[in-house]
Amino acid sequence: MQCSKCGNPKVIYKREQSGQLLCKDCFIESIEKKAIKTIKKEKLLDKGDKVLVALSGGKDSVTTLEILDSFRQRNIIDLCAVTVDEGIANYRQDGVDIATRHAERLGIEHKVVSLKEDYGITLDEIMQRENHKGSCTYCGVFRRTIINKAAREMGATKIATGHNLDDEVQGIMMNYLEGNTDNLTKLGAKTESKAKEFTVKIKPLREIPEREIGLYVVAKELEVHFDSCPYAMQSFRGEVSEVINQLSEKHPTIKYSTLRGYDKIKNILKKEMKKEYAHGRCARCGEPSSNELCKACSFLEELGL
C-alpha cells in the first residue's frame, strides 16, 4: 500500500469515493488545494478584502483560519477573527482560549464577544427560563447578530465561516424536506444581502467532508476544541445527518452529488423563490429587519431584557 500521489508507504487516508490513498503531506496538500479551488471558482475573495473569521476554536473554524492565512501571508487579504462566548459553563471557555491562542500565533486582530456583555444574559441563564424556545434558536440568532456587528466594527468586507460539505448537504436536505424554499435560496458558497449592513458571507470549506477536516487538524497538529456542546440534542439536523451518513456508506459520492445538484438549480431557485424583503430597521437596535423588531430584539423582549 502506498500514497497514490508520491508513493510514500505511510498512508493515512483512503478516499472511499475514489479509492485514492494519501500520505500525510499529500493529504494536507489536497485539503488546502481543494479549499483554494473553491475560493477561486466561487470568487470568494477579492484582493484587499479584510476577512473576519467566525472562530469558535473548533476544527472547522481553525481550518478556515489556517487556509485563509495563506492568502494573508501573500498580502492578498487581511484577516481578523471574532469568537462568540455564549455563556455555556464547562464548554465554551476552552474554545475561547484556543481561538485566542491561534489569533496570537498568527498576530491577527481578535475580538471575544460574550452574550452576557452584549445582551446581559448567558445561554445557560436563558435555558433556565420557562417556555424557552430551545438553545439552538437563541444561539443561532444572537451569534449571527454579534458576528455581523463585529464585521462592521472591525471594518471587515467578508465573513468566513467553517461550514463543511456535511453542513451544506444537511442544510440542503433539511430545507428541501421541510419545504422551506426561502431558506433554500440562502445556501451556497457566498451569501450576499441587499442590506449593506450585512457583510458578505463566504464558506471556503463547503466542498470538504467533515471527517477530512478532522483528519487535517490532527495531521497538521493544530490545537482545536474537540468537544460536544452540552445543549446538542436530537435535532432534525441530527436526524437528517444520520440518514445521509448511512446512505454514504454504500454510496460514497452522495454528498458531492447532492451539493452539485443544488448548485445547478441554485440560480433558478434564487430568481424564482427569493422573497423581496422590505429593508426596514429594527425599532430597538437599528439593525436591518423586515419586522418592527429584529429576531434578536424580539427574543430579548420576550426574555424581559
Add this chain to the structure above:
Amino acid sequence: MSFTLKYKNLNEEREIPNDDYTIKDLLTEMELSPQTVVSKQNGELVIEDTIIEDGDEIQLVQIIYGG
C-alpha cells in the same frame, strides 16, 4: 500478544484476539464509527485497515461530535 489502547480517558492493555486484527475490527468491537474517529499507531496516523501488532500503542481521537 497485547496492545495499549488510548481513547479519551481510557488507557488500557488489551489482548489481540486473532491474527490480522485490524483497527477497523477494534472500532467495530467498541461500537465506534470510523467516520467519527481517526487512529494513530505508535503516534503516527494510520488508516483503519492497519493490522494491530504485539506491543502497539493504538490511540483513537474522536473528531466528530454530534451537534
